[in-house]
Amino acid sequence: MNTIDPSILVKAQAWLDGNVDQDTKDAIEKLKKENPSELVDSFYQDLEFGTGGLRGLMGVGTNRMNIYTVGMATQGLANYLLQCFPGQTISVAITHDSRINNTVFAQATMDVLTANGIQVYYFREMRPTPMLSFAVRHFGCKSGVMITASHNPKEYNGYKAYWEDGAQVVAPHDKNIIQEVQKITSFDMVNWNSQADLVTYIDEDFDQIYLKEVKGLSLSPDAIQAQKDLTIVFSPIHGASGKMVPAALKTFGFENIHVVKEQAEPDGTFPTVKYPNPEEAEALTLSVELGKKVNAELILACDPDGDRYAAVVPNEKGEFELLNGNQTGTLLTYYILNKWKEAGKLDGKQFMVNTIVTTELINRIAEGFDVKCFNVLTGFKNIAAIIRELEGKETFVGGGEESYGYLVGDFVRDKDGVSACAMVAEAIAYYKNQGKTVFDVLAEVYQQFEFYKEALISVTKKGKDGAEQIQALMMDFRQNPPKAMNGTAVEKIIDVKAGTSKNVKTGKTEKLDLDSSNVMQFYLEDGSKISARPSGTEPKIKYYFSVHAPLTSTADYRKVEAELSEKLEGLKRYFS
Helix, strand or coil, X not given: CCCCCXXXXXXXXXXXXXXXXXXXXXXXXXXXXXXXXHHHHHHCCCCCCECCEEEEEECCCCCCECHHHHHHHHHHHHHHHHHHCCCCCCEXXXXXCCCCCHHHHHHHHHXXXXXXXXXXEEECCCCCXXXXXXXXXXXXXXXXXXXXXXXXXXXXXXXXXXXXXXXXXXXCHHHHHHHHHHCCCCXXXXXXXCCHHHEEEXXXXXXXXXXXXXXXXXXXXXXXXXXXXXCEEEECCCXXXXXXXXXHHHHHCCCCEEECHHHXXXXXXXXXXXXXXXXXXXXXXXXXXXXXXXXXXXXXXXCCCCCCEEEEEECCCCCEEEECHHHHHHXXXXXXXXXXXXXXXXXXXXXXXXXXXXXXXXXXXXHHCCCEEEEECCCHHHHHHHHXXXXXXXXXXXXXXXXXEEEECCCCCCCCXXXXXXXXXXXXXXXXXXXXXXXXXXXXXXXXXXXXXXXXXXXXXXXXXXHHHHHHHHHHXXXXXXXXXXXXXXXXXXXXXXXXXXXXXXXXXEECCXXXXXXXXXXXXXXXXXXXXXXXXXXXXXXXXXXXXXXXXXXXXXXXXXXXXXXXXXXXXXXX
């Protein structure tokens, strides 16, 4: 045991001496005896709010999701809310998805908030993240809490905190909440004496209020009427969107919807997939199987909390092809701006928002329609911050991020897989009415703005050592930046943490108009772009690759795509 940092042993002992249940104490003692490295990982740090809020493995300890870390976070949130809104009636909306312990964590959140005199709007049944965001604004809440670990493996859970605008908590509130949590040095400082009379339950009738807003996004009702029999397959992947996505599609007017029955029921063990992530083709295996049986024209799926979505469509060979988040974002952006232009609604007061690791093709499309497109850091809360800043001055059309998240309209302030599924289906119906496939439309876009293709590598390192390895890697990028990648010279280096953009040839450095974040970006002479970004919630680093080339003829679609894919593979090999 003498190899363990004494400060970690002190933290573990505080739990053993504290007012925690006996099962937790037994688990800590077992770790001390049988798995010291796991004890270190469980206590070496406190869970912090990152780009996705509070998220981590479930288990005992300060670095794990459990009823005590949830309680302490909620007490910190309660203290901060009471400071921010003195003398006011404060309410918080709460819901959860299908993950293990979600009801336990959601009820613990409710107990601590009501114990502190804060009113709670509690969804009687699990609902997707976008509905939580909408509920915060609809009920005039000061905050909201969504218990979810999004698309992470089943061992994870999380706690997304929202502010009164319905967006995830951003600076300075996120850090201030953490400071309040850090002031809680004993479990005895968490007030668990819940007050049931402060709870209002949100029932199914709220679904129709939300769906009415979703229905208002529709731009082509006539096309849907003509294509109402469009064959659609949907899977919630055992999550919280199983009711709402089919309901949204039906509200739009689609009638031929097939739900994957093996994945229809909520189940936090996600028994039919390795990971409940629609970005992974494996998670869509059952959906594609059903799609083949019913000759689907569109396959849709959402992650467990229903904020991310994926679309699969048949290609020119009749084979099902998974569109990535950049492709669906491109399709939606092009479709929506075209419809707004047709309706004469683009008057220079509209805007879109894109993240710095999402395809720059979206920026070029917006520019082609004379619509402003803001670039923000990764995380949908940063998109929401621009919406909040321009609220009442300009109109948000849409925006998203490459990780299969998109938002149309602003009644929700987080990515919305429910409305995105409905809008993708509408776009496909609209273009089918014109005799066009998805790939016909993408080719049309690529001919106008160039063919952009992206790829992603995600590298996970475990525990404390893994987190340190990633930090060392980022430091090396800064101190010894590569001069070339895949045989092509580096032309520009952007260090978002330092807030600088450096021209490698001239040595000229400019300041960035972005908040500081641990991201490095490398632009190559051939226009390729590589971004390195450590996760804010787990020991993981992601490498984002983007390449582009002209497409002069639709007949060259697959040829140019293959050339770009080869270039991407070269870049990926460089980093692996």
